[in-house]
Amino acid sequence: MTAQVERGPLRRVVIAGGGTAGWMAAAALSRLSGNGVTQIVLVESEEIGTVGVGEATIPPIKTFNAMLGIDEDEFVAATQGTFKLGIEFAGWGREGEAYLHPFGAYGADISGVKFHQIWLKLRAAGIPLPLDDFNMSATAARMGKFDRPGADPRSALSQLDYAYHFDAGLYAGFLRTYAEARGVVRHEGRIAHVRLDGESGHIAALHLDDDRVIEGDLFIDCTGFRALLIEGALGSAYEDWSHWLPCDRAVAVPCARGGPGAGPLLPYTRSTARSAGWQWRIPLQHRTGNGLVYSSRHMSEDDATATLLGNVDGEITGDPRPLRFVTGMRARPWVKNCVALGLASGFMEPLESTSIHLVQIGISKLLALLPDRSFPAHERDEYNRLTAIQWAQIRDFVILHYHANARGDSTFWRECATMPIPETLERKLALFRSTGRLFRYDDELFTDANWTAVMLGQGVMPQQHDPLADTLDQPQVRDMALRMTDAFRRTARAMPAHADFIAQHCAGRPI
């Protein structure tokens, strides 16, 4: 049957680019070579280098590591990693206030009534309890503690959820070792030209500047902001979201850990609002990552650098690195026989550290919709449809942080508070303002807990709770709530300090 021969499995998958996205793809796709037919190759150029600032992650990365069969301690040690229980947002709602957006759920639903509604009901009844006390990760984070969640689903500890901070360069290196050990072939060289097939318009080969030619069936564009294949060769358009997410520059600088006033090793990221953007602080084992994300319409590069350097809590150990970006996404991240991942597929403002996650879900969707050599249009369409939904959901969540602010101290923040927002977010906000109701759309990444944390944290307070919560007996609910916070607190106290946990299980080699 000739048709079968034409179809057949992919013979070669070519990954262009060896940043975080490229090596994640290589590691995950290495399993394909198990069929004895598919070969995975990766091309990268050391001279061009990587962006390498993606250092904070969210909990689903544990699934990615588990899929690869990576040992957690080995991985944390190899990447100078630390544990992340959430993000502290300082000054986002208003100057001088801070809230935590922790991982994991708040409390527990009772008789089908969502926990945050119970919290609202108690609050309305004059029993205000700190929301953080109902979240295991938040309770531990406030005490600077960490432990792995227990396996017993009835224990308070099992409610803990976490992700990692790590050195992005070391992470790429770690995945490279993994992928190469599983047969991925790496080519060092600079891509000079992308050759298209005259008839189909598919990518036929990458030509390197030393005349090497790398042919393939499927090409994965991980060339970062350059987007050499998806945009350079195939012209896939970019959808610009900067009218909603106006920051378009960053400056990053590392500093030494443990400077004066640095305090203990925190198990969370800190994001501090500044006059025209925000500053991140990511604690690693061997250093602290810092950066300022800002809007170039509202702040100059010099001011940004000065603001950043004036606000780090350790000795500066590198030169400030400027970065430019436009928040938005490739309207069609899969075109012909090319799928873009990572920065080549779009840029999500790093506020909720979702970029690496977007690479991960891109890979899992690609695996679920993996084409053969006939490249049916439907697989591509479905990939693009699902990707667009997921990006837009995360976008809305990030916009919420900017929009729902009562800072009023600068043009930047005033503009954010008054700008028109996507209709999808508008509706979510209206519903939450009225009765605190939240609905999860299409397998959305962020759950009720995430939205609750940020809505309330940013000062969006429902006018009243869901009438459903009134079917519950108040004294009984209050007692349950108090027992819950008590269990979380006792559990957190018994946990090791974050730094001690790392020292005991997964300390990196001193650098």
Next chain:
Amino acid sequence: MPIERVAIIGGGLCGWLAASMLARKVPDVQIIVLSAQGEERGLGIANGGEVLLPQDIETVAATGWRGGDLLKHCSASFVLGTAMSGWRGDGMPAFVPFGEIGAPLGPVPFHQLVAVARARGHAVNIANYALGALCAQSGRFAPPRGDDASVLATLAFGLTVDTGRLRDLLRADARRQGVTEAGMWTGGADREGTTITALHTAAGDGVDTDLIVDASGADSPLAGAFEGWAQWFPFDRAITALRPARSVPPLYTDLAALADGWQAFVPLAGGVAETVVSGSAQGPDVQSFRTGRQRRAWEGNLVRIGAAAAQHDPCAGLQLHLALADAARLVALFPANRDCRAEALEYDRQWRETSDCAFDYTALRLARNGAAGPVWDALRATDLPERTQYRHDLYAGTGRVVLHDGEVFETPGWVAQFEATGILPQRADALANALPTQAITAHLGKVREAMLAGLGRLPPHATLLAEMHA
């Protein structure tokens, strides 16, 4: 201003379902039920028996209704899926089970393994790999226990109910919760702008209301802008009957394609509900109906539920499911204030999603099957809405199942329906194709063995019934 009074139009099953659920979930609100013309058609066509899907049984429990009462008072019987005959071009019957079918092999879904096995010359009948189908065939069944980690946990069951008896049960329940009745609605209403402030009753004294729930079916005088579905759902006549039956009820509903319509049997304890739907029936006991839906389900302070909002061709047996979903959605979005625009928008969004998904499922069953006859040929030649066609093409191409929010059925339910209507993937997924034949056949063998072992542990259905009614 808070909502204090809710008027429910329609004292049929649909209306009492909403009344009882609201009374249990929002006890501080006063609820009044009005009778209305056509109220027995609140769910759609008036059937003697309807089906609660596995997920509906969870809704029933969450509402606080007792499953035991349904069994005792509503002639309820267990069902594990639908036997479909006449829907495939090759004439083969098929079984559409609730619950899982087979088991994946690593990252490769079961139906993709089947597609590869078939492409390599192995005949595979998916019904042999679904516990529900095996149980239904062999008449063995007991409801799975919550803590069962074996293959028996993959068994999902629904319940059939006698609709008249369920209405009576819910009415009694609602009245115990304080719901009152206000007699017959005349069809008239008082309005302030777009808000309905009172409904007129035959007795003369109007009923003041803050929120109106219309459960009186598709012909309600309060109907608004309408989107008709006759091009995909051309059948508009139904004849229904409820007959006694002595034998042990089968563990499945039955759906047969006829030359000009279809026929369904819903087994009940001690009876069977029969429905024939066609485009041509004549006679005094014929119900005529019109498929389609309202542009908006929630408009101002009027919420349309059940068939007052959308009427699908009932061949997928979703009438009770959809009405229950509407009532549950209303509870989840019950407005705290009379200004309920935010709730209305969200309700409509979720309702439309669910209604779209039910439409796709039904339209693919009716308009993309292999049934014989000119009526079916004409339906197959009809263009489907783009979203519906996309689902079809993705499955027919490489066996991908598209899932949206508001889906009634997950992947196995879609796969089973495609199989039952004769739509098979042209080729399998690339990951599945990379598997050696031996690995696939060994896996299929293992799954089948586990299913048969599970089946062997189940008692005959007749034994279960005897115990329950002892």
